[in-house]
Amino acid sequence: MVEERIMSHKPAAPPMKPAAKEPKSRRQSNIERSSYFARREAAKVLRSVLLGDAHRRAVASIKTLVYSPTIRNKKATFALVCQTLKYLPIIKDVMEIANALNSKWKKQEELMYIITYDILFGQDSSLTGDAEKYLILRKGPIQSALAKILVKRGAKRVEDLMAQYQIYDVKKPRYVRVNTLKLDVESAMVELGKENVVQKDDMLPDLLVLPPGTDLHNHPLVTDGSVFLQGKASSMVAAALGPKPGWEVIDACAAPGNKTVHLAALMKGEGKVVACELNKDRVKRLEQTTKLAGAANVEVLHGNFLNLNPEDQLYSKVRAILLDPSCSGSGTVADRLDYLLPSHTSGDGGDEGRLIKLAAFQKKALIHALSFPAVERVVYSTCSVHQIENEDVISSVLPLAKSYGFQLSTPFPQWARRGLPVVEGSQHLLRTDPVEDKEGFFIALFTRNATHFPESFQNVQIDATLDTSKQEADKRCHRPKKFVRSLPFTKFSRLYLYRNSMICRR
Numbered sequence: 338m339v340e341e342r343i344m345s346h347k348p349a350a351p352p353m354k355p356a357a358k359e360p361k362s363r364r365q366s367n368i369e370r371s372s373y374f375a376r377r378e379a380a381k382v383l384r385s386v387l388l389g390d391a392h393r394r395a396v397a398s399i400k401t402l403v404y405s406p407t408i409r410n411k412k413a414t415f416a417l418v419c420q421t422l423k424y425l426p427i428i429k430d431v432m433e434i435a436n437a438l439n440s441k442w443k444k445q446e447e448l449m450y451i452i453t454y455d456i457l458f459g460q461d462s463s464l465t466g467d468a469e470k471y472l473i474l475r476k477g478p479i480q481s482a483l484a485k486i487l488v489k490r491g492a493k494r495v496e497d498l499m500a501q502y503q504i505y506d507v508k509k510p511r512y513v514r515v516n517t518l519k520l521d522v523e524s525a526m527v528e529l530g531k532e533n534v535v536q537k538d539d540m541l542p543d544l545l546v547l548p549p550g551t552d553l554h555n556h557p558l559v560t561d562g563s564v565f566l567q568g569k570a571s572s573m574v575a576a577a578l579g580p581k582p583g584w585e586v587i588d589a590c591a592a593p594g595n596k597t598v599h600l601a602a603l604m605k606g607e608g609k610v611v612a613c614e615l616n617k618d619r620v621k622r623l624e625q626t627t628k629l630a631g632a633a634n635v636e637v638l639h640g641n642f643l644n645l646n647p648e649d650q651l652y653s654k655v656r657a658i659l660l661d662p663s664c665s666g667s668g669t670v671a672d673r674l675d676y677l678l679p680s681h682t683s684g685d686g687g688d689e690g691r692l693i694k695l696a697a698f699q700k701k702a703l704i705h706a707l708s709f710p711a712v713e714r715v716v717y718s719t720c721s722v723h724q725i726e727n728e729d730v731i732s733s734v735l736p737l738a739k740s741y742g743f744q745l746s747t748p749f750p751q752w753a754r755r756g757l758p759v760v761e762g763s764q765h766l767l768r769t770d771p772v773e774d775k776e777g778f779f780i781a782l783f784t785r786n787a788t789h790f791p792e793s794f795q796n797v798q799i800d801a802t803l804d805t806s807k808q809e810a811d812k813r814c815h816r817p818k819k820f821v822r823s824l825p826f827t828k829f830s831r832l833y834l835y836r837n838s839m840i841c842r843r
């Protein structure tokens with residue numbers, strides 16, 4: 338038999354079976370045939386994921402890969418890839434202990450991972466094909482390797498083992514946010530309740546809770562934008578900002594726009610949401626989301642939030658800013674599965690340099706958000722579990738925020754999990770736990786009363802980019818100025834505030 342190549346577009350046809358004692362039904366043969374192809378298609382996708390293209394963007398990438406025209410059985414392939422990835426660290430150890438792969442099959446290790454998943458944890462008993470036959474012959478050693486690992490680690494069940502391997506079981510409820518621009522909550526409950534058990538969330542009035550595993554991707558309410566498949570933590574962000582109908586609001590880093598359209602709905606479609614997005618391709622997603630949601634009060638802006646000038650008349654009435662900047666995404670890795678990819682298996686989940694860069698941008702963007710003159714509320718949020726992107730950002734910005742008249746407020750006081758106690762006011766910060774709450778989000782809410790705007794603030798112009806070269810900054814600062822105060826900006830630089838002048842960074 339010619340060696341099966343998982344990278345070829347068309348996998349080899351399943352081998353003809355020797356005459357069986359009892360002829361197989363046509364239905365059974367079709368099932369075997371489609372499972373055979375699904376495993377090869379899944380192996381092809383898994384190979385691309387593990388090779389690196391999809392690194393750090395696993396699920397988005399798995400979806401993109403699965404939805405390519407070359408994949409026929411998309412649903413089965415997607416499920417098989419996700420499940421195999423979920424168990425991959427265990428599968429790899431099992432295969433090593435069982436010494437299951439010879440050099441020929443090592444060349445097709447992704448296919449072997451998929452088949453081993455099926456042998457150990459899957460429900461597919463129709464394992465036909467050469468690769469399958471090879472592993473079924475080694476089923477005994479494979480199963481005893483798993484038993485050895487369980488004994489060695491003192492784990493009674495595979496679930497305990499998964500916990501030890503830090504694999505989170507992602508059986509979380511399916512949350513559905515009702516887009517109140519299109520449908521009221523009661524009607525959504527009635528409609529979804531026809532086929533599912535639906536409850537209202539205990540904190541967010543526009544959020545519904547359905548049983549884990551409920552698949553609503555093709556539900557008419559989802560496809561027509563009446564409801565959004567949005568998690569609880571993600572839905573808490575716009576609600577924490579609490580914009581009122583008629584306000585002007587900026588969503589600083591907006592695509593794909595789930596929170597943008599949530600803001601629009603909370604504002605009952607009245608007022609204006611300026612949705613700013615840097616990435617051209619993601620702007621398209623943002624526009625699609627906005628259109629789907631029927632959020633007519635959203636104005637999409639393709640640009641860099643750091644370049645919006647707070648002194649521009651255009652933004653003089655902006656009362657709230659939602660800042661959900663690019664982050665490591667480490668809090669949603671259980672969803673995205675990339676925690677199983679090579680650089681994520683060692684614990685902290687990421688490359689320090691990348692985190693430092695992200696945190697630098699996050700600080701800059703937060704300072705920028707706080708510098709809009711009429712802003713009363715700023716929410717800073719991430720889907721990261723890293724202190725450097727969360728509490729550390731807040732603590733480094735807090736002195737400046739206070740000088741602008743802001744204080745930390747407490748979003749959702751009834752929520753028990755708060756910030757790490759490494760910053761003054763950590764009790765105001767909100768965290769969700771990646772294990773307990775199935776996703777790790779962070780929310781900070783800065784508020785100030787209009788009456789508490791600092792007197793000096795009225796006369797202070799803000800350097801919009803905080804990114805200018807030193808030469809440019811010096812030029813700008815070369816004006817008569819009256820010193821107000823200096824504040825730490827980074828470890829190495831301070832912000833100098835001057836009345837009737839720019840903020841200069843040195």
Ligand SMILES: C[S@@+](CC[C@H](N)C(=O)[O-])C[C@H]1O[C@@H](n2cnc3c(N)ncnc32)[C@H](O)[C@@H]1O
Nearest residue numbers: 590593594595596614615616641642661662663
């Ligand atoms: C975490 S995502 C936002 C998710 C979005 N809030 C939602 O819930 O759908 C961060 C987004 O910010 C964008 N972004 C990054 N830097 C930016 C900048 N300087 N100005 C505007 N957008 C930026 C990224 O392209 C990305 O789309």
